[in-house]
Amino acid sequence: MNLMSNASDSLEGRDNKIIKLSLTETLGKVRIGVTDxxxxxxxxxKPNILEAFFTTKPVGKGTGLGLSITSKLVKENDGRLFFESVYGKGTCFYIELLISKSMPTGEFIESA
Ligand SMILES: Nc1ncnc2c1ncn2[C@@H]1O[C@H](COP(=O)(O)OP(=O)(O)O)[C@@H](O)[C@H]1O
Ligand SMILES: [Mg+2]
Known part of the structure; x- marks a missing residue:
């Protein structure tokens, strides 16, 4: 949610607004991408972007807590959060998580 709202905020006042979501799987990991x-x-x-209370948004709009909470949650789940960005061009944020071996698949709910 935070990555999406950050992407949306970054598009303010820009032409041809695009947000792209991706989900890829490689070598026992899934990678969620949010690109704008x-x-x-x-x-x-860039060095401060994941710090708590770092924001470039006006007072009342940004708290600077989103990415610090997001990265803490991802780390607690043995994942990693990283980004690439070119000023004036756009940003890609990624969340990478290990696929749990016990992840259930095809567990349909039995009807009574
Ligand atoms: N997709 C993005 N495009 C441009 N800047 C971003 C993007 N995502 C995050 N940022 C920068 O990182 C800062 C911190 O983000 P976040 O922790 O979510 O706090 P907030 O959204 O409240 O400012 C933002 O203020 C912005 O400067
Ligand atoms: Mg945010």
């Missing part, structure tokens, strides 16, 4: 063609992240902001 928004404003992007400045080089000088």
């Amino acid at each position: 063609n928004g404003i992007g992240i400045k080089e000088e902001d």
Whole structure:
């Protein structure tokens, strides 16, 4: 949700707004991607982007808590969160999680 709303905020005032979601699976991992063609992240902001209370948004709009909470949740589940961004061009955020061996598949609910 936070990655989506960040992507949406980054598109404010821009033409040809695009947000792309992806889900890929490789080597026992799934990767969720949220890509936008928004404003992007400045080089000088990149080291701070996951810090609590870091925001470039106006007061009342951003709290700077989204990515710090998101990355903590992902880490607690042995995953990782990372991003690539070019200022003026767009941003890709990724969440990578291990696929649980006990993940149930095809468990249909029996009708009474
Ligand atoms: N998709 C994105 N495009 C551009 N900047 C982003 C994007 N996602 C995050 N950011 C930058 O990271 C900062 C921190 O994001 P977040 O922790 O979610 O807090 P908030 O959304 O409240 O500002 C944002 O203020 C913004 O500067
Ligand atoms: Mg946010």
